[in-house]
Amino acid sequence: MKTALTIAGSDSGGGAGIQADLKAFAAQGVYGMSVITAVTAQNTMEVRSVQNIDLSIINDQIEAVFDDIRVDAVKIGMLSSAKTVKVVADSLEKYQPKFIVLDPVMVSKGGHHLLQGEAISALKEKMLPLSTIVTPNIPEAEVLINRSIQTEENMMNACLAIKALGPKTVLLKGGHLSGNPNDLFYDGVSFHWIKGERIHTKNTHGTGCTLSSAIAANLAKGATLLEAVQLAKKYITTAIKYSLNLGHGHGSTNHFYELYERANLVLCQNNFERM
Ligand SMILES: Nc1ncnc2c1ncn2[C@@H]1O[C@H](COP(=O)(O)OP(=O)(O)O)[C@@H](O)[C@H]1O
Ligand SMILES: Cc1ncc(COP(=O)(O)OP(=O)(O)O)c(N)n1
Secondary structure: OOEEEEEEEEEOOOOOHHHHHHHHHHHOOOEEEEEEEEEEEEOOOOEEEEEEOOHHHHHHHHHHHHOOOOOOEEEEOOOEOHHHHHHHHHHHHHHOOOOEEEOOOOEOOOOOEOEOOOHHHHHHHHHHHHOOEEOOOHHHHHHHHOOOOOOHHHHHHHHHHHHOOOOOEEEEOOOOOOOOOOEEEEOOOOEEEEOOOOOOOOOOEOHHHHHHHHHHHHHHOOOOHHHHHHHHHHHHHHHHHOOOOOOOOOOEOOOOHHHHHHHHHHHHHOOOOOO
8 A cells, every 4th residue: 555644733623734634645545644743723713722742752753654664755734843844854854755745834724823934944945955846825935935926927937936946846826816726837847737716615724735645645656746736636626616614714625525425325325314
């Protein structure tokens, strides 16, 4: 079985972070493992508090996994502090996994900072050069290159500038611009638009986490980078289309649309109440 490891923060609400990553891995048929960098007390409306995990425990989790189990791909999410960025980057340099998908998580939908300001330069200097693909949304890309992005032409120039920071490829997500959510993939040679259709829902908690984890899972299974991005875009689009209206804020995407449908049909056939 192919495997993927997420190095990210925990979301108690289950829609983003480690919880979303493991669900996305499983939905792609990949065995998921996790290294927790921070614990957030979070729901669909807000992040209430954050506890960073001790650096030695982060390091021990990474070593425990790599010393025993083959890791086909790594996905990186919330890193929280500059010291955490450094510990994770040093470990990845030591173990040299084949694929590193970096989601440069900075701010939650509710506006809570998930990466301390002082950690941004560490992320740029230490993590971006190690990444097979980096998947910023528009506000994250604007922070990385310190310039505003408003048009598709701006997106192309932003990809060039982000590629110059050292990752092998870039996927700049267009979901935060108005109009259809078209993402731009750049591999250093050519640009590919990964087109989407906007789904009108407030239940988009964890979209970025889910997309980057699906990319990692598909890389683990042997897809090329472009194929992995295309497959992940198809998956996140369905997950948003059938998203879950749970909680009072931004509900979660539906990581297991087909599985839940089948399970509920069985429940109905057994005369249980439908979910
Ligand atoms: N309302 C939407 N309908 C369809 N696709 C969307 C929508 N919002 C975001 N996406 C897509 O979901 C993926 C995650 O993007 P985004 O929401 O921008 O990430 P993040 O969670 O990091 O802010 C991208 O492929 C983006 O184009
Ligand atoms: C623990 C944790 N990690 C990452 C995020 C951000 O997730 P993202 O997929 O960007 O979704 P939104 O926060 O934009 O809904 C998070 N919230 N928590």
